[in-house]
Amino acid sequence: MAEPILRIEDIHKAYGKTKVLRGVSFDVAPGEVVVIIGPSGTGKSTLLRCVNLLTVPDRGRVWLEGVELTDKAVDINKAREKIGMVFQEFNLFTHLTAVQNVMLALTKVKGMKTAEARARAERELEKVGLADKADLYPAELSGGQKQRVAIARALAMNPKVMLFDEPTSALDPELIGEVLEVMQALASQGMTMLVVSHELGFAREVADRIIFLEDGVIAEEGPPEQLFVNPRNPRTREFLYKLTELYGEHGEPKSRGRER
Amino acid sequence: MTLTETLRFMWDILPELLQGLEVTIQLTAMSLAGGFVLAVPVALVRTYTRGPLNWPATAFVELFRGTPLLVQLYVVYYGLPELGFVLDRLLSAWIALFLNSAAYQSEYIRGAIQSVSRGQLLAARALGMRSLTAFRWVVLPQALRLALPSWSNEVAYMVKYVSVVYMIAVGELFTRGQLIITRTWKVGPTLFTVALIYILVVYAVTKVMDHVERRFRIPGLETGVEGREA
């Protein structure tokens, strides 16, 4: 395997008495797409936030391109520029238009001039198919469009790795496809991606590897074929079975309403 | 007094009252401005920090919201000289008023800050923004818009509240009215004129603030934070 671009080593995190992560380690190779699945409350979001240190792990280390981010001497803000993050709730800046959302960090973090940032932001919006929505505010966009703006905003920073935390879970079923398409295109362009998602269709097609996280540890990991067809851990089979029951192959909910 | 005489009288005292109005408006504007400058850091500290910075900020807000403005004015005007700070009346009035307004404004801004979703701050940090940068460019602009309705109330409120400084004889609108009354004994027409001026000013202020609110309206940021009851 090539030199990993991202290395997660023995991550522990507890909130009070609740031990959320209890020693998680894995490597991600350049261009690899890793999908993380697991029951609710098992620490998937916490794990993603530990990667860019939005949450500081109690123990363990994170490396990006051979640089240890958990080292106190590292400027974490600089490091975060290289790690894009997309949230379940989009988290667009409400007071800024789509294009301004993408521009903000370009000007305030990268120090770009407004005109240059605007050009760059417009290019990114075009890539996610939203060139014509540049001047609309988040409240004027659909969920799927919001999430694509959020992806463009992260990509504009030129990240080495992209983190996705359930990027389609807050979307109406008919809007999931447009976001997954953007993600799939990104994967095929060679972006390294760490994706928490229960879109099994996406995982099967796009993931190089699936990690099944349960009770704060990796219960099983391997290529999609292994986990879907012949899981080693009976818990994996059980969980995947439940997921398919609940959501079906492509993630559309069969019976359950979605909260927004 | 006939109606014409009354109108004549009101017309005659108008210039003097308008001089007072000028002071009132100056004091209002200065108090709001000074209050705002202090309110933002106080709100920031109260929302995001604990410990040694938080408690003085909290104590300040509770103190100025928990005691009558008149008491605050007396403490500044009579109390500070005893500690060796001799201030003129206008400055004393301004200090008491802007500290009072800062306490209220900081609460509106704090409420507004809290209604900006934490997720946006998280997103800003994930993009590599430092916490103050994220606050300045993501949270503050939204918080200020959300605080606008309560801020409008605060403006109208301060215009009227400034009148308590007549207790230390600063020559604002209400003080001038009092002076005219002691000189002429025409209580009714004087107070009526004073009230009329207040109503017109507050009405104008409300109109202007409505316009500002419309001007800065952004889809998705409509809901405001309530101000103090006037």
Ligand SMILES: Nc1ncnc2c1ncn2[C@@H]1O[C@H](COP(=O)(O)OP(=O)(O)OP(=O)(O)O)[C@@H](O)[C@H]1O
């Ligand atoms: N900031 C926090 N303070 C306290 N507890 C927290 C915090 N963040 C997460 N937790 C707790 O940690 C556990 C794991 O949360 P996390 O959000 O990582 O789970 P998850 O796997 O992402 O779940 P979901 O599928 O519901 O998103 C939960 O029990 C949650 O209540």
Ligand SMILES: [Mg+2]
């Ligand atoms: Mg989660």
